[in-house]
Every structure is written in structure tokens, then in C-alpha cells.
Amino acid sequence: MAFLINCPNCGRRNPYEFTFGGECKHAPGQGADMKAWCEYLFFYENMPGFQDEWWYHAMGCGEWIKIRRNIATHEIVEV
Amino acid sequence: MATTHKLLQFKQPAKSYDVVIIGGGLHGLATAYYLARYHQVKRIAVLERRYIGYGGSGRNTEMVRSNKRAHETLPFYKESLAMWDGLSAELEWNLMVQKKGIIALAHSDPELAAMRMLSDSQRRAGIKIDMLSPDEIKKMVPSLDTSDRPALPIVGAQYHPEGGTVHHDAALWGYAKACGRLGVDICVGVEVTGIRIGEGRATGVDTNAGPIAAGKVHAAVGGYSSEIGRMIGMKFPVQTIPMQVMTTEVMKPFLDYYVASPRLHFYTQQTLKGDLILGGPLDAFQSWNSYTTWEESADRAFKIVEYFPDLAHVRVVRSWSGLCDCTGDSAPVMGGCGIDGLSLDIAWGYYGFKSTPASGKYSAEYIATDRMPEKIKPFALERFYNRQPVREIIL
Numbered sequence: 001m002a003f004l005i006n007c008p009n010c011g012r013r014n015p016y017e018f019t020f021g022g023e024c025k026h027a028p029g030q031g032a033d034m035k036a037w038c039e040y041l042f043f044y045e046n047m048p049g050f051q052d053e054w055w056y057h058a059m060g061c062g063e064w065i066k067i068r069r070n071i072a073t074h075e076i077v078e079v
Numbered sequence: 080m081a082t083t084h085k086l087l088q089f090k091q092p093a094k095s096y097d098v099v100i101i102g103g104g105l106h107g108l109a110t111a112y113y114l115a116r117y118h119q120v121k122r123i124a125v126l127e128r129r130y131i132g133y134g135g136s137g138r139n140t141e142m143v144r145s146n147k148r149a150h151e152t153l154p155f156y157k158e159s160l161a162m163w164d165g166l167s168a169e170l171e172w173n174l175m176v177q178k179k180g181i182i183a184l185a186h187s188d189p190e191l192a193a194m195r196m197l198s199d200s201q202r203r204a205g206i207k208i209d210m211l212s213p214d215e216i217k218k219m220v221p222s223l224d225t226s227d228r229p230a231l232p233i234v235g236a237q238y239h240p241e242g243g244t245v246h247h248d249a250a251l252w253g254y255a256k257a258c259g260r261l262g263v264d265i266c267v268g269v270e271v272t273g274i275r276i277g278e279g280r281a282t283g284v285d286t287n288a289g290p291i292a293a294g295k296v297h298a299a300v301g302g303y304s305s306e307i308g309r310m311i312g313m314k315f316p317v318q319t320i321p322m323q324v325m326t327t328e329v330m331k332p333f334l335d336y337y338v339a340s341p342r343l344h345f346y347t348q349q350t351l352k353g354d355l356i357l358g359g360p361l362d363a364f365q366s367w368n369s370y371t372t373w374e375e376s377a378d379r380a381f382k383i384v385e386y387f388p389d390l391a392h393v394r395v396v397r398s399w400s401g402l403c404d405c406t407g408d409s410a411p412v413m414g415g416c417g418i419d420g421l422s423l424d425i426a427w428g429y430y431g432f433k434s435t436p437a438s439g440k441y442s443a444e445y446i447a448t449d450r451m452p453e454k455i456k457p458f459a460l461e462r463f464y465n466r467q468p469v470r471e472i473i474l
Contacts, residue, residue: 002370016374020364022318035464042316042407042463046305048367055364071319072367 003074009061021054048072087255090264095292096122099284101271103127104136106424107299108254109439115261118447123263128270132251134301138401139432140324140358144181144242145206148197149471151457152410153204159437163245172253174245181242181337186231190342194237211236222333222387229385244348274310281421295420295446302402304425316463317404317426320361323375325398329353345382357383371398403429408468413458414451422446
């Protein structure tokens with residue numbers, strides 16, 4: 001496995017137990033134009049560094065958790 | 080026999096060029112080749128920060144086929160597949176094009192029905208596709224277990240006779256050598272750190288070898304495309320996800336076709352050398368790290384042994400992974416990005432290798448004429464802003 005995720009409910013677990021939910025994006029507020037919504041839907045930062053992201057512990061507690069992971073080195077700093 | 084003269088001379092970049100291509104992979108080199116050969120562009124540089132073919136060009140599974148469903152993109156893939164045929168002669172370099180045929184297995188009746196639908200779309204676009212029964216499959220691939228034993232038995236297959244393999248390193252060096260003959264400067268170890276923009280127009284690039292002025296800049300950077308986006312303050316609709324591949328030890332020839340299972344996400348072929356290349360799905364999460372994991376390798380091994388039981392004790396000798404920049408609609412991004420003089424050829428996910436000749440041809444046409452060629456119009460970046468992504472059902 002590439003790294004371990006410290007699930008607050010289940011402890012340090014294999015990432016293949018989780019479903020990856022992608023980077024945390026912030027929905028544009030009400031009244032935002034269509035371009036902002038399209039960017040929110042289709043576009044990603046995709047930065048080789050730390051990013052906040054969602055993971056769903058499908059084979060564990062069944063909770064969505066938010067972690068801060070470096071996607072270039074797989075170092076996780078915050079769960 | 081080793082040759083005594085150099086196949087290719089790498090250059091130091093000059094101060095200015097007509098066209099600067101970022102990325103010395105297959106797409107970048109192909110674009111440079113078609114620009115120099117068919118559009119008579121004289122001063123072209125291909126800048127590569129590591130070595131040519133470091134990224135996806137050297138990490139793919141060498142499969143060429145035309146397997147998409149969306150009707151607007153099928154002519155593009157069909158042309159690309161056909162272009163491989165004459166390429167060895169054109170580049171004067173044996174690309175080892177071997178159109179051995181691809182068998183895509185179906186494991187259930189609904190899947191077979193979906194496959195028939197797919198085949199109909201592809202036939203309408205003029206692509207040769209046949210459906211096979213388990214008995215026919217068994218005759219073509221005797222080592223495949225078509226019995227009821229696997230948990231998901233084989234109920235049929237789609238046969239794509241024009242699909243096959245091309246040696247990716249041969250293709251890379253074929254294009255690189257042809258570029259060298261046409262006077263394209265291929266500069267390795269030159270990393271682009273920024274794109275210069277003046278008055279809404281790309282005017283050059285900053286590199287670790289100093290600034291280079293350019294009439295036009297073209298980005299063909301494979302999995303690293305979001306870095307280009309950050310240089311120009313844009314986001315791209317891509318997530319970078321690795322794909323792992325492994326190969327086995329060399330065996331005597333037993334597998335004449337490329338065998339794939341779209342449902343179980345595995346595919347395998349026996350190369351001319353005799354080793355099996357085992358490919359699979361994209362990894363389960365986003366990453367910029369070329370790692371390989373036990374879980375993915377075990378998954379490939381399990382599936383291959385499930386359908387080829389004779390391979391149970393074959394050893395795996397190597398595994399590697401490559402970065403794929405994937406869009407939500409399984410189609411690439413080509414053409415302009417709103418800045419004059421800067422064109423993109425990115426987001427190829429894991430269907431970049433087979434598209435090399437056509438993407439090079441049409442990228443070159445776009446750069447030379449500033450007009451979007453008809454065949455790549457569906458790939459424009461604007462489709463995401465117009466809420467008109469390519470209606471593709473194949474990942």
C-alpha cells in the first residue's frame with residue numbers, strides 16, 4: 001500500500017478500504033454565474049502538494065472523512 | 080547490431096523559435112514532426128525537462144485501438160488507428176506495428192447487450208467490429224478459460240481486428256529521429272518554469288536554461304498538465320491519477336491477440352519478446368507519485384489467473400506506473416485556451432498513446448493555421464464552460 005489513513009473511528013487503515021472523494025471544493029454561492037458553477041463541477045486544482053480531500057471509509061465505519069494529504073509524497077498531516 | 084553514428088543529436092536551446100513545444104513525449108514530438116514536415120515551420124524546439132519519453136510515452140501498455148462510443152470523437156480515433164499503418168515507412172523506422180486484434184470479453188448478458196450497442200456505434204463510424212461467441216473465443220485463444228468455472232464466466236466478446244500494438248519506444252524514437260532530420264531542436268534537461276505572456280499573447284517561455292522567445296507555445300505535457308495551468312493562472316478540468324502496469328517473465332508465444340475485459344478492468348498481451356504486459360484500471364485515488372502497490376498487483380494477478388489458469392506460477396519481473404490526467408468525460412483537451420499563441424494537447428488520460436499520430440497531425444494544423452480542425456472540435460476546452468462535455472460512456 002502506498003500509505004495509511006488514520007481514520008478517527010477505525011485507526012490506521014489501508015487506503016484501499018476507502019473510496020476516494022476528490023479534492024474539497026467550495027460551491028459558489030447563490031447568484032454565482034454559470035462559469036463559476038462549471039469550474040466548480042469540472043475543474044480541479046490538481047496540485048502536487050498538500051490538498052484537502054474527502055475519503056469515504058466504505059470497508060470500515062462508513063463515514064466521510066476529510067484529510068489533508070500531499071498528493072506528490074502521500075504524507076498526511078491532518079485528519 | 081549497434082550503429083556507430085548517433086541516431087539523434089540533442090541540442091541546447093537557442094534564444095528564439097517560431098514554435099516552442101513543451102514536453103518531449105510522443106505527442107510533443109509528433110506535433111513537432113507534422114509541423115516541420117507538412118506545415119514548413121522552420122524553427123521548432125521541443126523542450127523536455129527529464130529525457131524524451133519519461134512520462135506516459137514510455138509507461139503505457141502499447142495498445143492501439145478505436146474503442147470509444149461518442150459519435151463526435153470516433154472519426155478521430157479511427158483516423159489515428161489508420162495512421163499507424165503507414166508510419167513506419169514515413170518515419171523510416173520500424174515501429175513494430177502489429178495489428179493483432181483485440182478481444183474484449185463480456186461476462187454477463189446485460190454487458191453483452193451494451194457491447195452490441197457499442198459495436199453498432201463503432202460500425203456506423205466505419206470501424207471493423209465483430210461479436211464472438213465463447214466457442215469462437217476458445218478457438219482463437221485456447222489458453223483462455225471459457226468454461227463456467229470463473230465467478231464471472233465469459234459469455235461473449237467483441238472483436239476489433241484493426242486494434243493491436245505498436246512498440247512505444249520505437250514510435251518515440253521514430254518521431255524523434257524524424258524531427259532531428261527535419262531540423263527540430265530537441266532539448267533535454269530544459270525545464271519550463273513559466274510562460275511569458277504579453278498583451279494577452281504567449282511570447283515565450285522561461286526555462287532553467289534562460290528565457291526563450293517563441294511565436295507560439297504548445298503544451299503537450301501529459302500527466303503534468305495542471306502545472307501549465309498554474310503558470311498561466313488557469314485551472315484545467317483534470318485530476319492526475321496513476322495507472323500501474325506489470326510485466327511477466329518471457330514465455331514462448333501462446334497468446335496471439337490482445338485480450339481485455341472492460342468490466343473487470345484488466346487487459347493483457349504477449350509482446351513480440353514473449354513477456355506478458357498486464358494492465359488494469361486507474362488507481363483508486365489521485366496522486367502525482369509513480370508508485371506501485373501490492374493491492375493493484377494482486378488484483379491484476381488474480382484476474383489473469385482466473386481466466387488464464389495456466390499462468391498461475393509465472394513470475395512477475397517488473398511493475399511501474401504512469402500519471403494520467405483524466406477529465407470527467409474521457410476526452411482530451413486540445414486547441415486554444417483563451418490566450419493567443421498558446422495551444423494545449425492535454426488531458427489524454429490513458430488513451431493518449433493510440434491517439435499520437437492524429438493528435439500530432441491536428442495539433443500541428445491548429446498551430447500552423449490558428450483554425451480548429453473539424454475532427455478535434457469536440458475536444459475544445461470551451462466544452463466545459465458550455466456544459467457540453469463529450470457524451471462518452473467508455474471510461
